[in-house]
Amino acid sequence: MKQWLATAFLVILLGLIIFTTFSEKDEGEQQESSATQETGMVAPNAPDGLKVGEKAPDFSLETLSGETVKLSDYRGKKIFLNYWATWCPPCRDEMPEMQDFHEKYGDEVVILAVNGTGTEKKKENITQFVKDGGYTFPILLDTELEINQTYQILSIPTTYFIGTDGIIQEPRIVGPMTYEMMEKKKDALN
Numbered sequence: 665m666k667q668w669l670a671t672a673f674l675v676i677l678l679g680l681i682i683f684t685t686f687s688e689k690d691e692g693e694q695q696e697s698s699a700t701q702e703t704g705m706v707a708p709n710a711p712d713g714l715k716v717g718e719k720a721p722d723f724s725l726e727t728l729s730g731e732t733v734k735l736s737d738y739r740g741k742k743i744f745l746n747y748w749a750t751w752c753p754p755c756r757d758e759m760p761e762m763q764d765f766h767e768k769y770g771d772e773v774v775i776l777a778v779n780g781t782g783t784e785k786k787k788e789n790i791t792q793f794v795k796d797g798g799y800t801f802p803i804l805l806d807t808e809l810e811i812n813q814t815y816q817i818l819s820i821p822t823t824y825f826i827g828t829d830g831i832i833q834e835p836r837i838v839g840p841m842t843y844e845m846m847e848k849k850k851d852a853l854n
Contacts, residue, residue, distance in 0.1 A: 713815065713816040713817075713822075713824075713836050714815060714816065714824065714832050714836070715832065716832055716833060716834065716835060717831060717832065718831065718832050719830055719831055719832075720735060720743075720745070720824065720826045720830055720831065720832055721735075721814050721815070722734060722735045722736045723735050723810065723811055723814065725778065725804040725805055725806060725811065726804070726805050726807075727802055727803060727804055727805070728790065728791055728794060728803045728805065733802065733804065735776070735826075735830075736830070738774050738776070739828070739829075739830055740828050741773070741774045741828060742772060742773045742774065742825075742826070742827060742828060742850065742853040742854075743773070743774045743775075743776060743825070743826040744762075744773060744774070744775045744776070744823055744824075744825060744826075744846065744849070745776050745778065745815070745823065745824040745825075745826060746758075746762065746775060746776065746777045746821055746822070746823045746841075747778045747806075747811065747812065747815065747817045747820055747821060747822045747823070748777055748778070748779060748780070748820055748821045749779060749780045749783050749784060749820055750779070750784060750790055750793045751783070751784070751785075752820050752821065754820075754821060754839060754840040755820055755821045755840070756793075757840050758821055758840035758841055759777075759797055759799060760797065761840075761841065761842055761843045761846065762775055762777065762799075762801065762841070762846070763797065763798065763799050763800065763801070764843055765843055765846045765847070765850075766800065766801040767800075769846075769847075769850055770801070772850060773846075773850050773853070774801075774802070775801040775802070776801075776802050776804055777799070777801055777802065777803050777804065778804045778805075778806050778811050779803055779804065779805055779806060780806055780809060780812055780817075780820065781805040781806050781807045781809075782806060782807055782808060782809040782812075783809070787805070790803065790805070818838070819838050819839070821838075821839065821840055821841075822836055822837065822838045823836060823837045823841060824836050825849050825852070825853055826853075827853050827854045828853075828854060829854070833852065833853050833854065834849055834852055834853065837849075
């Protein structure tokens, strides 16, 4: 009987904690929630990430071909900064849509696909995945997972939207994007 009462008490306490946690969203969280219902999903308890209006932190990474590029090299261009990995099913689903978007809008918007290389079994997996998919947008290698930390990536894929001025202009999307979502985000960037 004591065990049953203790279990019931814990279940009630846990339910109360969950209810209180989710019912005390502030107005900003509610706005982000309604925005992401239209565009993607945000993982529960995910860090907020970088905010709209913040300058996107610069970085320098190597591409698959060994070239070193910086985010600031693309100043003056609209950027979709996408964080992904080959072992991530939603990332794999999103990549063909990104390629289609790149083929149509590559002159307007740069897709920088940052691979979480530090989580991959081997670099050859990335090379083969990109070759098999025919992906032609820049693939950057985050071997030390520095960008993962700087941009507060908790779940992948995650995409940030950076304007021509280097400022984050739209709320990030955590989860895969569709072609239609990319078109809407393109039109929202300056």
